[in-house]
Amino acid sequence: MEFITLGERRAISKGWIRDKLDRLLPDPDPIVIANNLNNPKITEKEIVKIASKRPNSPNILRLISTHKRWGARYVIKKALVQNPYTPPRISLGLLELLFSQDLKEVAKDGSLHPQVRLAAKERLEEKE
16 A cells, blocks of 8 residues: 555545455554544444554544544543553543543553553542
């Protein structure tokens, strides 16, 4: 896909060819990812792959978190919080929605922003 122009990648991301869509999942262009998010052929598993990708653009992670269809899914929220490239503001907002066992993982994850880890610890203490 590296030899395909940006315009072609954007057009392919709107299409129906599964093999080509899979190869566009790690694309760095936010418009290609936005098209993927709106493509009915894309599944939750594939969006989790995008949300978990490291390194990833904060703009792409923001697109996922605010997407009407995908931003409401628990596994996607969890993947976003556990990605150190997710802007802390987004992660902090999503912490409120995580289960205790996931908050424990976040609180222990040294790769995450210190503010996110601290907020996860505080949220755990509130739940107990």
